[in-house]
Amino acid sequence: MKKKLVAALLAATMTLGLLAGCGSSGDTSSSGDAASSGSSSEAGASGEVDTSKEVELVMYVISDRPAGQDIVDENINAILKEKLNCTLKINWIGWAEYAQKYPLLFSSGEEFDMAYCAGWLGFTSLAQRGAFMALDEMLPTYAPDNYAMQSESALQQATVNDKLYAVPTLLPTYTSYGSIYRGDIAAEAGITDTIDTFEEVEQFADYVVANHPEMEAIDQYSAGPELSLVWTRMNGLMDVDSNIRYLFCDPSEEHPTVKALYDLDGAVEFYQMCKNWSDKGYWSKSALADTDSQKTQNGKAAMRFHNIDSWSGLTVLHPEWDFQFGTMTSDVAHLPYTQDCMVISNTSKNPERALAFWNLVTTDQEVYDAFYYGVLGTSYELNDEGQFTVLDTDLYATSAMWAARTLDLNRNQAGVPESYDTIRAGWEETIKEGVGSEKFTGFVMDTSSISTEVAACTNARQQYGWPLELGYTEDVEASIEEYRTAMQAAGIDTVIEECQKQLDAYLAGLE
Amino acid sequence: MKKEGFLYEFKKNKALFAMAAPAFILVLVMSYFPMSGLVLAFKEYQYNLGVFGSPWNGLQNFGYLFNSGTGWLITRNTILYNLLNLITSQLLAVVIAIFITEIRAKYFKKVTQTVILLPYFIFWVVVGVFVFSIFNYETGLINTMISSLGGEKINFYMMPMAWPIIICAFNAWKWTGYNSVIYIAAVTGVDGEINEAAEIDGATIFQRIRYITLPSIRPTLVTMVLLQIGRILRGDFEMFYQIVGNNGQLFNATDVIDTYVFRSLITNPDIGMTAAATFYQSVLCFAIIMIVNTVVKKIDEDYALF
Numbered sequence: 145m146k147k148k149l150v151a152a153l154l155a156a157t158m159t160l161g162l163l164a165g166c167g168s169s170g171d172t173s174s175s176g177d178a179a180s181s182g183s184s185s186e187a188g189a190s191g192e193v194d195t196s197k198e199v200e201l202v203m204y205v206i207s208d209r210p211a212g213q214d215i216v217d218e219n220i221n222a223i224l225k226e227k228l229n230c231t232l233k234i235n236w237i238g239w240a241e242y243a244q245k246y247p248l249l250f251s252s253g254e255e256f257d258m259a260y261c262a263g264w265l266g267f268t269s270l271a272q273r274g275a276f277m278a279l280d281e282m283l284p285t286y287a288p289d290n291y292a293m294q295s296e297s298a299l300q301q302a303t304v305n306d307k308l309y310a311v312p313t314l315l316p317t318y319t320s321y322g323s324i325y326r327g328d329i330a331a332e333a334g335i336t337d338t339i340d341t342f343e344e345v346e347q348f349a350d351y352v353v354a355n356h357p358e359m360e361a362i363d364q365y366s367a368g369p370e371l372s373l374v375w376t377r378m379n380g381l382m383d384v385d386s387n388i389r390y391l392f393c394d395p396s397e398e399h400p401t402v403k404a405l406y407d408l409d410g411a412v413e414f415y416q417m418c419k420n421w422s423d424k425g426y427w428s429k430s431a432l433a434d435t436d437s438q439k440t441q442n443g444k445a446a447m448r449f450h451n452i453d454s455w456s457g458l459t460v461l462h463p464e465w466d467f468q469f470g471t472m473t474s475d476v477a478h479l480p481y482t483q484d485c486m487v488i489s490n491t492s493k494n495p496e497r498a499l500a501f502w503n504l505v506t507t508d509q510e511v512y513d514a515f516y517y518g519v520l521g522t523s524y525e526l527n528d529e530g531q532f533t534v535l536d537t538d539l540y541a542t543s544a545m546w547a548a549r550t551l552d553l554n555r556n557q558a559g560v561p562e563s564y565d566t567i568r569a570g571w572e573e574t575i576k577e578g579v580g581s582e583k584f585t586g587f588v589m590d591t592s593s594i595s596t597e598v599a600a601c602t603n604a605r606q607q608y609g610w611p612l613e614l615g616y617t618e619d620v621e622a623s624i625e626e627y628r629t630a631m632q633a634a635g636i637d638t639v640i641e642e643c644q645k646q647l648d649a650y651l652a653g654l655e
Numbered sequence: 656m657k658k659e660g661f662l663y664e665f666k667k668n669k670a671l672f673a674m675a676a677p678a679f680i681l682v683l684v685m686s687y688f689p690m691s692g693l694v695l696a697f698k699e700y701q702y703n704l705g706v707f708g709s710p711w712n713g714l715q716n717f718g719y720l721f722n723s724g725t726g727w728l729i730t731r732n733t734i735l736y737n738l739l740n741l742i743t744s745q746l747l748a749v750v751i752a753i754f755i756t757e758i759r760a761k762y763f764k765k766v767t768q769t770v771i772l773l774p775y776f777i778f779w780v781v782v783g784v785f786v787f788s789i790f791n792y793e794t795g796l797i798n799t800m801i802s803s804l805g806g807e808k809i810n811f812y813m814m815p816m817a818w819p820i821i822i823c824a825f826n827a828w829k830w831t832g833y834n835s836v837i838y839i840a841a842v843t844g845v846d847g848e849i850n851e852a853a854e855i856d857g858a859t860i861f862q863r864i865r866y867i868t869l870p871s872i873r874p875t876l877v878t879m880v881l882l883q884i885g886r887i888l889r890g891d892f893e894m895f896y897q898i899v900g901n902n903g904q905l906f907n908a909t910d911v912i913d914t915y916v917f918r919s920l921i922t923n924p925d926i927g928m929t930a931a932a933t934f935y936q937s938v939l940c941f942a943i944i945m946i947v948n949t950v951v952k953k954i955d956e957d958y959a960l961f
Contacts, residue, residue: 274703274704429792435783435900596716599925600723602919602921604723611902634723635722
């Protein structure tokens, strides 16, 4: 009898014990609300923070912990102790585990103050789900200098359900995509003009295929193709949301219509071009199985499509390959400022001090340098132009709290070509507040009501859209039809309808 | 048999209860308490409200699994893959266990056993790299051989039908050695005298295996199979993800519930929707194990798990 009982328990354990994964203790306290309401009433007219009590601020960032973090901590903490009577403890969530661990930070009820957040970390959905503390009153009070520098659209982007949930970055980034290619090979091929059209890409890639069999002409790997983004950006279109990069609209129209990628004008020709390029061998036939994300960096690919910061990183690593950047975006706009942002957890006990720290780090060069670059002479050094060089990348590169960067305090890395600044200045000139794509920088898509359909579409796009974009098909039109059918089954029409509705509401709100 | 109360039972076997207590508590804490989290499958999770405070949203969390019609496909794939893997890896494990125990040369036996067990210690990430270097179109082992012999290259990543075989082969390669350890123990446990007697009576080696070894390890085999069936709706995520990766062309033939959920929610994580998938798998697993166990019980009560 007893043996049976034990066996039954054992079996039950094995069958049901597997459920363990979905349990998580969930009583995140309501301390967030209490703290925020309490502090707003305490806020003195002067906006000065009460620093009489020493506190330790805890910050979470996404990256792998550098070996030299202790030295950097010691240095910054000495400064912070003097200025704000606090110390800073940085916790690192590694690249390998952030997708699982980051959302759990907020559901575990752990007490911490600051965290790095971004669109790709699900800022909007976390904010909707009450993970962060509202900062509407605290930010102007405790971080007045930072607040004064924030643009209206930045604050608007950080506002979810009428509450301000993040401190956006003060370093503008751009929607611009382009070609990053080997200048030495282009010179060899006799291409002198900057490569920024598909014809020129083709010319360059043909040359690489014919003369450099040791490398791929265009870098493609398992994270998915970027070509459709380049194509739409060249045509002045804009993706409705960075997590829904299969829906586009034309921001120059008065009332833009949201359309799926495969329904855009010229989509068939575009996919046909992808197939031609694939057939010509511009990239591997097994690209989606290839997990090597550094082929361009390691000299195994001659060109890739990405943003200007990837390019500047490559120029520093390999000056001998003379990397060039060709802008392939006709209507450059600022990326949402929440692309990099700092959030205060709803479990924070010292939001006032955290904001005071943030104010300091974004306005004081000394504190910023100590926080972002580490210790002068040990982890970095400066040249005459104020550009920095990382002394030992194994020890410490730069901080992973990218949201702390500001246009004034941020330094360029030594070795970044001058064109980095001139190209960006050129974009800044073309951007006009409230015109074209820029008009939509403040648009934040709320997908909470269509999360089911978005999940299914994300999947269908990967299953049918990616292979098509890499030209892995015999019959382009049949594959497009298959893709369309799958997307419709996944509920794309509902997604389009919702996007259109929110976009219209946003435009109506602007008037 | 006279029925006695639990208290009587407890008094009589205090020592046994004390010994069972740690395991009992562990199971309770690690497996039964977390089950309350299953309510998340029916809730719209809010970080500030917690598991029990979040509002209910009915069956909405299950929508993404079934609305697009993929729910059935991935459920079918998961079950078929697990059945295939179950049969191949257990069968091979039994065969290998018998072979190894029949080997007389001591060192050869040890070396063979070690070599077969080794793949178990290789991570799927590494296996994924093996697979890529064997099957990729440009520089893969097979295609390099084909083209050097003057043949036409094969694009494996465009051939969904090849992958069930590839996946099954790698699964067997990785697990057979590990599973065979249990069978080796069972085979070694067979009374040597019976074998000797059979040998004297003139039984050939195949007759001995057929009439002595196999019947002796049958209980072990049935238990192992039953345990595996309890996991039949759980795709080995790592294996599928590392071997198949992001190759959309293969998904119809290779997608299992776990990979589908991962892909759908990677850009927009939602605890409620993940819990819904787990809930679905668990309920089906529970139903299947109950049915199979009942069937086994009908055939031979001694072999049933409970």
